[in-house]
Amino acid sequence: MRPTVTARALVLLAIVAQPAHGQDNPAEASPPAPEGEIPPENEIIVTAPQERGTVIGRSVPDVRLGREEIATYGAGNVGELLTSLRPQTGEAPVVLVNGRRIAGVNEVSRLPPEAIERVDILPPEVALAYGYRADQRVVNIVLETRFQAATAEAAFATAGGRDEQKASLNMTRIRDRERLSLELDYARASPLNAAERGLSGPSGLFDPAGNIAGLGPAGEIDPALSALAGATVILAGVPAAAATAPLRLADFLATAERPNRTGDGRYRTLLPQTRSLALGATFARPILEDINATFNARYAEENSASAFGLPTSLLTIPAGSPYSPFADDVALHRAIETFGALAGRSETGTGQFGLGLNGSLAEWNWTFTASYDHTRAVQQTDAGVDASAFAARIAAGDPATNPFGPVAPTLVSAGPPDRTRTESDAAVADVVTTGSVARLPAGNVTTTFAAGVASRSSESSGRRAGLVQQTRLSADTARVRATMTLPIASRRHAVLAPLGDLSLNFTVGHERLSQVGAATNVDLGTTWSPIRPLRLSATYSRNQGLPPITQRADPVVETANVPVFDFVTGETVPVTRVEGGNPALLASSRNVLSLSGHLRPLPDANVALNLNYSRSTTRDAAGLLPAVTPEIEAVFPDRFVRDGEGRLVRVDLRPVNFARGAQQHLGWSLFASLPIGRPPRNGEETDDGAEPAHAGDWGGGPGARGRGRVVLSLSHNWSLRDRLTIREGIAPLDFLAGDAFGGRGRARHQVIGAANLTMAGLGASLNANWQSGSRLRGGATDLAFSDLATLDLRLFADLGRRPELAAAPWLRGTRLSVSLTNLFDSRMEVRDASGATPAGFEGAWLDPLGRAVRLSIRKQL
Template sequence: MRSLTTVSLIALACAGPTLAQDAAPLAQAVPSEPSEAGPGPGDEIVVIAERIPGQVDTDVPPVLELEEKDIAAYGATSIADLVAQLSPQVGSGRGRGGRPVFLVNGQRISSFREMGRYPPEAIRKVEVLPEEVAVQFGYPPDQRVINFILKPNFASREIEAEYGMPVRGGYSAQELEGSILSIDGQRRLNASIDYRRKSPLTEAERGIVQSVPTDPAVAAAGLDPADFRTLVSREDSIEANATMTQGLGEMGKGGQLTLNGQVSRVVRDSLSGIDAVTLDPIERHTATDAYALGSAYNTGLGDWRLSATLDANRTDSDSRIDRRGGGGTDRALSRTWSADPKVTLAGSPFALPAGTANLTLDAGYDWDRIESTDSRNAALGETRLTRGNLNGGASLSLPIASRRDNVLAAIGDLSVNFGGGVDRLSDFGTLTDWNAGLNWKPLERLSLQASVIGRKAAPGLGQLGSPTIVDVNVPVYDFTTGQTVLATVTTGGNPDLKAETQRDIKLSANYELDLFDRANLLVEYYRNRSTDTTESFPLLTPTIEAAFPDRVTRAADGTLLALDRRPVTFSERTSSRVRYGVNFFGRVGKAAPQGERPARGGGFEGAPASAPAAGGAPSGAAAGPGAGAFDPARFAEMRVKFCATPDGEVPDLSGVPAPMVERLKGDDGQVDPARVAALKARFCAADGTPREGGGPARLTPERFAALRSALGCGEDGKEPDVSALPPELVDRLKRPDGTIDPERLGELRTRICAIPAPAAGEGGRGPGGEGDRRSGGGARGSGGPGPMFGGRGGDGQGRWNLSVYHTIQLDNSVLVAPGGPFLDLLGGDGLSDGGIPRHALEFEGGLFKGGIGARLSGRYAGATTVKGSGLPGSSDLRFGPLATFDLRFFMNLEQQEWLTGKDGPGVFKGMRFGLRANNLFDAHQRVTDENGAVPLRYQPGLIDPVGRYFEIELRKLF
């Protein structure tokens, strides 16, 4: 159920979820006293619920929404960890684009670095939106959008330690992390430091059979080359990150500025065998230093929203590689820079009968530079490449039909969008892109989207100009001979690559199912067509060798000696697929009586309460922008202040939440006395004093219980008693012919029944109101005053969820060059190891109750076959199906009374223990030739040297 503003049930019955996006409450005020007889003919019933500021304003329904209780059930250690667990839902099936677009409180950020280290306890809500929403923020419509809505007040300090190793041993990994976070309204501060270490894993520790005979000199010395070839490099890394966000001007009227900085150093050491002359290990030592700076500025310009972001990076890499034959050491140096400033302006330039048009303008300049040298190619000298990309674009969304505004209401809600852009590249000239889309909601539960994208795309600067590196003794499977050989392999950039032309289509449907707490079914169809595509060099099949004969060097007897794997251009590539999935969310166990539920300060299911931020509001206050939750003490304080102010005067607005102050302003940006008077009337009516002219009836627990009873809440199979509903509400549920619309009635019942009923004897302000004593005493950041408001008070019930997604490849083919060859990648032709399976499945789900949770995720890829040449010695390869499962268990120690005793958590407060098992059943893909033998190149230890991996973690949040 979408979060709603303070709205009447009458309006809610016909407006549906979109009302939440448009309504803006002046306060969580409670209207005048009702009669004891229940709702009367002249009464308007008001439900107090919250609309969380920071939600994305769009008519496209989300793929997934997570409230605080759902987030707690994932047991994530950071936002980055949460995103990784949500991979089935946040991943796009388009086959284009990169990682999702990330927003914080509905606003653009410079990069994921800004909030990737935040603890998930700081999140109030997560929205995952389809790719079409990305255009509203100046991005192409090929990336899903994830919006993190943060709590307005939160503070924490965190220490986390992890240790992991494979069941078969060989190496281990350790991580130690510390971080602090403070959120105080529009002011946020986060700093973290992370250290990781991995020990090396060699081929000997996995029993790898060498593909070529051991050199006689090496054998004579009693050395095994497998002891000196690493499958996993030794690695040490350290990373420090700091982010500060500050509101500018009084109460943030001047906007919000964010600054982020990050530095890191990674050192890797690997072995490539034994030098037959010196009998010394052949070592490679690489040190990489990275520096990043990000900035974001968001502000309002009248009815428009301005966002300016900058993401700048510099990476220095220094690799030292031992030469064979005792010839010393080669050195490869590279330095890359990038700076991507971007400005977007979004607003509503005009109104149409069905609503307002939305326009987004964006402009930016992307600058990249690469400098590299390699002593192995000293004749080439230093490589220097620079690219500047001046770009701009626009996207316009137009509402066509609207049920809410009664414009073509018979067809539902319909909008169309158009967009286009221009990129002026310093090395590729002018490239253009365009997109068009349609969003249609014919039924309340069903939404449909269609989009088409056309664009020109240049190869990456690294694909064009990365330094040429020659590696020796690299295992390569030769389909022509059916043998695995150690060949000399060349990698790097290819300056002859062309610009790619793309034409993509997407059709999707999202249907909300009436199952459990909530559920939805998502079906998507994608078709991609491209010409002049840039590809990594594919598997060395006879077909590929015939197309690129200059990339292969063979001995006189046909043995493969060398292979050039630099990128290539294919003439045409076509693919189409269907992806569908379901998401289920439910509860476990019965709700505990309200008097026995945990206090707010303990958090939902034992999530540790956060400490007050320096200079913050008193404990329990829902201060700051986006507070949203109804706080009785805060409400009483503001009511006294407003009611004590003489009529016609403006009271002292200090301490009043910023969103409320903004809604009190007129078009000139100044506080409007008329709006203040209206709010004062609502506040002062809440103490039982009738407002002049009457007003909405306050929803007491008795009235609310009567309404739930009439709708049949909690009684499976019972039909709603329409005659017991208020007449005005019944009128709004009727069709034009006077009959009750069952869809509207069902929607009303779903929304009202989802709000927990107050316990008997709880008087005062209605469900979750002043009479709800559980709403006091919580620490800052603990959310709203009870489950009705999405708070973390907890209802004693556990949570479970399950998401399953299935992808079916309908077509995937490549035309290598005009006139051929043509490759059917689903019919036995191959470009990469494993080929492309026709069927792929991924799922994740879990259960969380009483502070103990378990999660299981899995991936399945069907079998594929890559055909050989058919000549003597050649063989087809069969890549068997592969199913892997990851298990995660976690326990909030402070909730375990058997551990903490009756005196309280003590040292266990805020502490959590976790255990992970990756590749739980130690599954490896089996690769065989026509005779059932495993080629040496595809030994299980080479495909997946780690296998089943266990990790324990201990996390403490202060």
């Protein structure tokens, strides 16, 4: 029978729509006619081959990155690439490899980007087919079928006092379904102290030289000193000459009401000294004809050392002391330099193992993943000094003991440091199956079943103030989830075609955590594509969250001399900060409504626009205590300790449950990938591989490419509502209106933009970040935070692709890059009601590093 015009048109359309290698917008593949279904007369059904590595279902990527787009980011590995893609993917996307679940992102994070054929960023509803919740975007990394390279990279960074060095080595071999990857990473960074940024460090009245305060009812030091000053004197800095000889009362006149504030900046680190080492291996291969197996192992250790300022002591100098000219007893606030800074040290070692199996059985795809993690963490913090012997000599009026002079090591002793040790284990296993259970006129009913178990345990021991504490906590979790997707309308199947493509999905899950209870999760969603370039989605979730074991079992750690802004007094003061777990935490519940739209306005260009809105309410959410305001202190009076003069001396920041939270967010993002320069001529390759050079191309000369690629992205997140009710019956905190929570205000707007460009072996990546200003309202003062704009620039050159270097084959596969973070050294400005910047809110405190320059050389061996 001779095909009709309609049949010939269908054939032509199918051929044009068939995906081509390197094509920006591959069309959907047409599946064969369902079994038992007879094609209409005179209609020819064309079956196009399915793209390699596609995800389950027929979802079209929101954004696709081919080799050219990936090259524009100049990333050294897959982990860096994923970080650069956060404006499109969010903070924690689901990561797939070749359309399959993996045991963890560590399986691919150290792979070189050259091993990637393409990256597809897919809508959140795709996560349902893999046993995840529909609140995360999906990133599918499709690897090359054949790839082999050994990559070495060395990087150096400097930023005015802090040096960083990094070295990494990776060996990757891919042969179809077999993959082997070995990696080694080492990094170190020097400490950066406050004095190197010109900061004295918030130490209150405790200064190495010392400050005198009165002990009388009105706080007056001495009526005679007040008479000399012409006003009541309650504070006076100790003159430098007092360290070597007794002084007269008149010698304190110059420092009356002018306490010493030299601080302890050179004894306090803004950024710690760090060192890290990591080893990893991943091996994948088919073990049966339809079953692929992946095994990965990784060991990492990290060490850090910090300084928290000088230990302090509050001493009493009696009247009649040979070194005191005062008529009454006075208080001396003194920082003790004898043993140097209070130090904090931490050592963490982590071993991780993962196993993944995936295959198919009949029309069902299945995946089994299992992982085991073991972590050992040791933390040690100096607790201060015991100055009782020094104080006793001063109280006795010992003429050989000058309270203002150097303190002999025999008169003070370093107390035993606080030390905690934690051993934790986590074993997780999940099975996910996806397949079709029925056939409707609009398509197949897809169902995903997921079941998993997890066992977590933590054992910690701590020694604080000479007392030993031990904590053991374990938790076993069992969970099941079922998802069903129902097609309602379909253009392809001519079912309610005027509606376009419409589907509904429903998910129910149940999770039980030993010693805590059970949680039930329900998700309802719909996806509608009224016209091909537009897709609309809506999801409503009602989920219960069980507190993680870390929030319940972490050991209690106390750190002295931590600067905290006290809104009650309007001062930044050094306090003892208490951190750790809270075993009494309750489960939380969260309701979320999400609406999103995706538009591809140009059918022949890789341009995408996303719009999303979310509204959530949470009950009993667990979190750290907010800022020190009168309202917070009234609700949690036992978490804040003040001395007799009302100064804050201790803050307990262990997590608590809050009554209710409410957030609303609106965001949009734009992505565009466009070729630039002369398109390739007949017989020439694109920028994916080598091509003949042509004079006049950008970069010029033999071997240069004439075609490049520019990738542009822009995203805006607008916070419409952000409130927290700490306890029922108490007015909620409105963070966007300035209510204090934590150390900074909440920005209402955040904009992220990026422009990436490659051509002729040269590349540039420019990233811009902007956030709007904010306020914090407190009891004694308000704080105004300025807006902040930062610019990061990365320049890189693939030397082997530069024509002028073609005569040096040893440069092949060599890349040089220069990265400038915070190019203009921008920092947020903070002002109180008087226009001054409070201690602890200087720009270098909020962003210690500032501008940093990193140089790296990367070589494929």
